[in-house]
Amino acid sequence: MEPKEAFDELKTILVTRLKFDPRRAVDLTLETMLPKGVEDSIGLDSLDFIELSIAIEERFGIVMDESADLAPHFASFDTLSRYIASRTTRA
Amino acid sequence: MRQRVAITGVAVVDERTPDVASWLADEAEARRLSRICQLTVAAGRRALADADLDAQGGLAVLVGTEFGDMVSTISFVDGYLSRGPGGLSALLFPHTVMNTMAATTAIAVSAKDLSLTLSALTVAGELAIARGAAAIRAGRVGACLAGGADEPAPLVMSALGEAGAAPELRAAGAGFVVLEALDGARARGARVLGEIVGAAWRAVPARPHRIGSTASSRAIAAALEEAGGHAAEVGRVYTSANGDGPREEWERALVDAALAPHRPPYQSPSVPAGRHSGLAAQSVASAASEAGDRLALVHAVARGGNQVAIVVRSASRAGATALIP
Amino acid sequence: MKPVAITGLGVVSPFGAGVKAYWEGLSGGVCAIRPITLIDTEGFRCRIAAEVPRPIAGSARRSRADRLALAAAREALDDAGVDRGDREDAAVIVGAVGGGMLEAEAWHWRRMRGSAEPVPRPLASSFPSAHADVIGSTLGLAGPRETVVTACSSGAASLAMATDLISDGVVPLALAGGVDALTRICFMGFNALRLLDPAPCRPFDRDRRGMSIGEGAAFVVLEDGARARARGARVYAELVGYGMTGDAFHVTSPHPEGEGMARAMRIALREAGVAAASVGYANAHGTATPQNDRIEARAMRDVFGEGGLLVSSTKSMIGHTMAAAGTLEAVATVLALVSELVPPTAQLETPDPEIPFDCVPRAAREAAVEFAISNSFGFGGQNVTLLFKRAG
Numbered sequence: 001m002e003p004k005e006a007f008d009e010l011k012t013i014l015v016t017r018l019k020f021d022p023r024r025a026v027d028l029t030l031e032t033m034l035p036k037g038v039e040d041s042i043g044l045d046s047l048d049f050i051e052l053s054i055a056i057e058e059r060f061g062i063v064m065d066e067s068a069d070l071a072p073h074f075a076s077f078d079t080l081s082r083y084i085a086s087r088t089t090r091a
Numbered sequence: 092m093r094q095r096v097a098i099t100g101v102a103v104v105d106e107r108t109p110d111v112a113s114w115l116a117d118e119a120e121a122r123r124l125s126r127i128c129q130l131t132v133a134a135g136r137r138a139l140a141d142a143d144l145d146a147q148g149g150l151a152v153l154v155g156t157e158f159g160d161m162v163s164t165i166s167f168v169d170g171y172l173s174r175g176p177g178g179l180s181a182l183l184f185p186h187t188v189m190n191t192m193a194a195t196t197a198i199a200v201s202a203k204d205l206s207l208t209l210s211a212l213t214v215a216g217e218l219a220i221a222r223g224a225a226a227i228r229a230g231r232v233g234a235c236l237a238g239g240a241d242e243p244a245p246l247v248m249s250a251l252g253e254a255g256a257a258p259e260l261r262a263a264g265a266g267f268v269v270l271e272a273l274d275g276a277r278a279r280g281a282r283v284l285g286e287i288v289g290a291a292w293r294a295v296p297a298r299p300h301r302i303g304s305t306a307s308s309r310a311i312a313a314a315l316e317e318a319g320g321h322a323a324e325v326g327r328v329y330t331s332a333n334g335d336g337p338r339e340e341w342e343r344a345l346v347d348a349a350l351a352p353h354r355p356p357y358q359s360p361s362v363p364a365g366r367h368s369g370l371a372a373q374s375v376a377s378a379a380s381e382a383g384d385r386l387a388l389v390h391a392v393a394r395g396g397n398q399v400a401i402v403v404r405s406a407s408r409a410g411a412t413a414l415i416p
Numbered sequence: 417m418k419p420v421a422i423t424g425l426g427v428v429s430p431f432g433a434g435v436k437a438y439w440e441g442l443s444g445g446v447c448a449i450r451p452i453t454l455i456d457t458e459g460f461r462c463r464i465a466a467e468v469p470r471p472i473a474g475s476a477r478r479s480r481a482d483r484l485a486l487a488a489a490r491e492a493l494d495d496a497g498v499d500r501g502d503r504e505d506a507a508v509i510v511g512a513v514g515g516g517m518l519e520a521e522a523w524h525w526r527r528m529r530g531s532a533e534p535v536p537r538p539l540a541s542s543f544p545s546a547h548a549d550v551i552g553s554t555l556g557l558a559g560p561r562e563t564v565v566t567a568c569s570s571g572a573a574s575l576a577m578a579t580d581l582i583s584d585g586v587v588p589l590a591l592a593g594g595v596d597a598l599t600r601i602c603f604m605g606f607n608a609l610r611l612l613d614p615a616p617c618r619p620f621d622r623d624r625r626g627m628s629i630g631e632g633a634a635f636v637v638l639e640d641g642a643r644a645r646a647r648g649a650r651v652y653a654e655l656v657g658y659g660m661t662g663d664a665f666h667v668t669s670p671h672p673e674g675e676g677m678a679r680a681m682r683i684a685l686r687e688a689g690v691a692a693a694s695v696g697y698a699n700a701h702g703t704a705t706p707q708n709d710r711i712e713a714r715a716m717r718d719v720f721g722e723g724g725l726l727v728s729s730t731k732s733m734i735g736h737t738m739a740a741a742g743t744l745e746a747v748a749t750v751l752a753l754v755s756e757l758v759p760p761t762a763q764l765e766t767p768d769p770e771i772p773f774d775c776v777p778r779a780a781r782e783a784a785v786e787f788a789i790s791n792s793f794g795f796g797g798q799n800v801t802l803l804f805k806r807a808g
Contacts, residue, residue, distance in 0.1 A: 019122040050181040058177030172528045176459045184605035185667045189565040194796020197662045205660035208565040210545045253535035294561045299549040395549040
């Protein structure tokens with residue numbers, strides 16, 4: 001899967017599972033940051049990240065290693081899309 | 092030292108309230124809070140605004156509820172039933188615990204004192220207010236939001252009906268009164284709507300889901316005794332009418348017996364729109380504004396026997412700060 | 417706060433019915449966490465919990481949770497020697513979360529899979545408030561009746577609320593406790609939050625990976641101290657103070673510095689007029705999630721100082737019993753005072769260097785302690801600390 005494709009899926013997940021306003025998803029770019037407290041981010045907290053992980057595992061059929069530090073992958077849509085692309089290609 | 096309990100604010104919101112979203116702080120609250128939590132947070136913020144109070148000096152939150160956030164709970168389990176473990180929502184899970192309305196409200200208004208969720212059929216809101224009043228009277232907390240919230244989930248309502256539960260009029264909504272120690276309220280120059288001068292809760296013998304066979308009860312007498320009042324002084328009664336005919340009749344019998352031979356007029360905020368636990372706040376606030384120079388009784392009793400009595404008097408009679416329009 | 421006497425104990429735990437079986441299990445360091453039999457666990461990472469073993473007393477028409485609650489409530493009232501006449505004024509306060517949801521879920525599962533089975537009558541009693549109605553009606557308790565839900569601290573909150581009623585002179589006597597049967601919602605939810613260890617939980621261990629779920633019920637009889645002495649009741653211990661606070665921080669994460677937890681502990685000490693140095697044992701919330709144990713230890717260090725007291729988590733043996741946990745752990749704390757024996761933290765092999773306390777690994781420790789606390793924390797940052805004093 002290409003990062004672009006993963007990004008489009010992530011936008012859908014943001015609306016269906018994280019309950020963002022669909023109009024909000026339109027404005028998102030790959031550069032948009034994810035975690036709460038970071039400038040220009042969509043403000044996700046720990047619980048949002050768990051929800052996002054479940055949704056990614058369900059949608060992309062990958063299993064995330066909880067003991068690994070996943071934070072760098074969950075920094076922005078860019079890092080996350082690349083991570084998903086790499087995991088789905090490898091699988 | 093025992094404190095006097097002032098009522099300094101009130102708010103009730105429901106599905107007809109037009110501006111609920113405007114009382115939510117940000118995007119995260121709008122997307123993360125379930126509907127019942129949004130109503131509760133909005134009611135909490137509005138009640139505090141009405142009282143012109145914030146949580147700086149300490150604030151407790153007491154929420155009464157019949158069934159909690161069953162809409163989210165059903166949505167949570169149906170995620171699993173339709174899609175397996177991947178369909179489970181981490182965001183919905185905390186809403187499956189009944190304290191979610193109190194917890195999200197405490198977070199929203201930065202209330203760091205105790206936060207209690209009291210669950211009961213029919214009487215939950217009155218019970219939370221009675222508990223809040225007792226906590227202030229004993230000096231355990233200086234101020235609290237006390238009230239309730241409910242949102243009838245269609246599946247729960249139909250299942251209860253099928254299981255033989257009595258039909259009731261239920262609505263979605265949330266409401267709070269702000270209660271404060273009268274000394275504290277006066278010191279900050281607060282507008283005082285009235286006072287809770289007595290509150291008591293007891294069980295009348297009855298089997299679960301049944302009405303009791305006796306008209307004698309103890310909560311009303313206990314609340315009047317705490318108020319230093321007498322049945323003859325009660326000028327109005329606010330009941331827990333909810334469309335369950337036999338229960339309403341029993342409630343009238345209980346109140347009649349406790350106040351006999353006096354027969355003050357009864358009213359209820361819950362008819363005809365349907366009842367939710369937040370309406371207890373409406374009853375208490377109405378009692379404070381309408382009691383005049385007499386006492387008002389806010390009463391509720393549930394099938395199974397749980398009974399709550401709250402005795403209220405108006406600010407004018409309380410000798411408290413005059414009402415500011 | 418006026419001290420309140422604890423004069424009766426009742427328990428149904430993963431060690432079976434009765435206080436005796438419970439204390440034998442805890443003091444022996446036995447882990448009761450095993451593969452789940454009550455519900456389908458296919459497809460979940462964690463498939464174990466501490467279930468209450470068969471048989472469970474009571475009519476099969478009642479929910480499992482109601483049966484657990486009734487058995488524990490009866491034992492506590494009998495233990496305290498509370499007769500019929502005393503019960504009329506007694507309060508009943510129940511901490512509950514799941515109610516009869518186990519049975520309601522089973523019906524909903526069948527219906528969603530196409531069954532046309534009508535709703536069984538007992539399902540009208542699926543909600544948490546049913547326990548208090550059932551206990552009150554069956555055992556003849558006609559004082560104040562309350563059901564408190566503060567998530568995982570509910571069973572501790574119920575004792576605090578009973579203490580208020582006795583302190584305020586509303587009632588002379590109260591039955592307070594907590595109950596939860598295993599439910600699918602709870603099991604699935606904690607799985608979804610990735611908070612469950614696939615193996616039995618290891619509180620305070622460096623390699624801990626999450627909690628284990630349990631189920632059970634516990635009730636205690638609380639009584640005005642002077643009244644208890646006057647009637648010659650056996651007093652196990654006194655509840656001399658409690659603290660209830662809110663983090664006002666996050667729905668599922670504790671405040672990172674444990675501010676609300678530490679405040680609950682300090683309020684309990686202050687209300688009782690007890691110095692931190694006098695407290696010898698803490699029955700910790702100790703869920704074994706990486707976050708809870710680190711933050712709870714930090715809060716305890718702030719209040720009691722490094723190594724200031726013995727700490728153990730009995731959840732290592734009976735799992736996290738949700739609304740029952742606060743009461744089950746209060747009973748464990750009281751029994752530790754009575755028997756001068758601190759129950760251990762089972763499965764604790766490699767103490768976490770970030771936890772600056774002796775967490776009593778694997779074997780119970782003899783220790784004569786005068787004051788002990790029990791900590792319970794719930795979703796939404798609902799913190800309760802109970803402070804007990806040894807009797808006599």
